[in-house]
Amino acid sequence: MTNCLLLGPRRMAGAFARWEYGTAGWIRHIKGINFMRDIVTTRPAKRRTKPGASTPAGSQFAATPEKMQxxxxxxxxxxxxxxxxxxxxxxxxxxLLAAAGDAQRQFGRTWDHVQSLNVVPHACRPGCDHCCFLTVEASAPEVFLIAEHVRTALAPEQLACLRGHLHRTAERIQRLTPAERVRADVPCALLEDGRCAAYPVRPLACRAWNSRDAAACARMRREGGGDLRPVQDQRPLGIDAGIQAGLTAALRAAGLPEDAERPCELNTALCLALDEPQSLERWAGGEDVLAPARAAVDYER
Known part of the structure; x- marks a missing residue:
């Protein structure tokens, strides 16, 4: 599997990529730029270009948040x-399900375009699952889309098995910080034989997380921590943050649950979504049925 973990409260990808926090902790611990605020308020800096000089194709996607902004x-x-x-x-x-699917497709289109301007080879391949042992976060629409997928794609006995696995995983990680979870080597419950059971609808940040060196990921997982900055392409992480910022703003404008912009711990959230058949309808009606999964996301401990 290429990747399976989720960004937290969407801070601009750019400064610190530390394995022990996962994508969520990395974004949350970035210094300087609050993506949710600055992405829609900061004016782009004027660029000085010498007469006759040209701008290299894809230069606006250089791996710095300032240039991508x-x-x-x-x-x-x-x-x-x-x-x-x-x-x-x-x-x-x-x-709500359509919105989550549309966001995923838009990520794919945008990332394909950015890669066409400047290809950066990634080491992510099917069966490479090191990142699936990090803390997994998801927005509410993504959670419900995944729940809908496994309900329809899995046989009843497979779904029952997955639900049991989700509950066991949620119980194991509920008292762990992201750093402790890495050291405990607890995988996402959707991981099966190195593949994601919900790969077609995997969360945006799973699509965005990347590495140019699988050996570095294996080493950091084995050692329980490390710095991934030298082996990561920040562009897809920034694209994920931009798309999530737009989705969150639309959810807020629609009057959905007040904490809709806060991410959920994926395993806990899927337990809630799958245990209650009407969870999606209740959430769409303004009831924050995923609140316990948000409470499970605590990076200040």
Whole structure:
């Protein structure tokens, strides 16, 4: 599996990538730029270009948050407009699932475009699952999309097995900080034989997380910590943050649960979504049925 973990409260990818925090902790511990605030307020800096000089293709996607910010700010604004249309008024359960799917497709289109400008080889391959042992976070629409997928894609006995595994995993990790979870080597419950059981609808940050050196990931997992900055491409992480910023703004405008912008711990959230058949309908109606999964995300301990 390429990757299976999730960004936290979407801070701009760029400064510190530390394995022991997972993507969520990395984004949360970045110094300087609060993505959710600055992506829609910071004016792009004026660039000084010598007469006759040209701008290299893809230079705006250089692996620094400052250079990516104008593009990502525009991406967030475009996504908010798209998602408002997809969600509609009033918001229906099906519209929430459609919004999550649309966000995933938009990530794919945007990332394909960015890669076409400047290809950076990644080491992520099927069966490479080191990142699946990090803390996994997801937005509520992503949680419900995954729950819908496993309900329809798995046979009843397989679904029952997965639900049991989800509960056991949620119980194991509920008192662990992200760093402790890495040291405990607890995988995401969706991981099976090195593959993700929900790969077609895997969360955005799972799609964004990457490495150019699988051996470095294996070493950091084995040692229970380390710095991934030298082996990561920040561009997909920034794209994920931009898309999530737009989705969050649209959810907020639609009047969905007040804490909708806060991420959920994926295993705990899937337990809640799968145990209650009407969980999606209740959430769409304004009831924050995933609140316990948000409480499970605590990086200040």
């Amino acid at each position: 104008p593009f990502l700010r525009a991406l967030a604004q475009e996504m908010e407009a798209r998602q408002r249309t997809v969600l509609g008024d009033p918001v229906t359960p099906r519209a």
